[in-house]
Amino acid sequence: MTNVDIVAKITDAEWEIMRVVWAQKETTSKEVTNILNSKTEWKTTTVKTLLSRLVDKKMLGTKPLGNKFIYFPIVEERQSIDALSEDILTKICSRKVGTFVETILSESLLSFEDIEKIEKLLQEKRKTAVEKVPCNCTPGQCQCHLQKEL
Incomplete structure (x- = not known):
């Protein structure tokens, strides 16, 4: 396990x-x-x-x-937070991850150091960003399949 x-x-x-x-x-x-x-x-x-x-x-x-x-x-706090985050991300449509991150950021009190780390990470993520995130859901678990592809 x-x-x-x-x-x-x-x-x-x-x-x-x-x-x-x-x-x-x-x-x-x-x-x-x-x-x-x-x-x-x-x-x-x-x-x-x-x-x-x-x-x-x-x-x-x-x-x-x-x-x-x-x-x-026995299990480190950081390891547990990472695992909890991974668990949450497997439960939502991959197209909604950005909204999830936005919610966490908007509802959290952050230090200047936290913001600097996030900004640096976002700059790195920009290098591998895609135009449209593919849906990872089984058809019927979200409404992505209802949207017409352009």
Whole structure:
């Protein structure tokens, strides 16, 4: 199973846990509960269940420390973000990717550094841009097949 497959199966609640573990590098269930306490009303048992699921999904590893476990990420945050992005892109018509990127950019707060990186990437993408992006859908999954080719 690839990381894309694993990441695609992570629930929203598990993403919340992973974000804490990525930020902390190593953590306990109690620390996760305390950190998420202001955002969720999860009990320690809920956090432990979610941590256990993430261990089963090979997203987290554990090591014993006395009578508790230390959790650490096996899958990197960047790798997970890339996999999530790839998963989303496989679910939409390739002709709508530009609109999707536009939505992300318009709804996101970006730093000057972020904008510089995006501008540089767009300049590189311009070199391989096409007049019209081909549809990657099965006929009937989108309306591209209804548009007459010119």
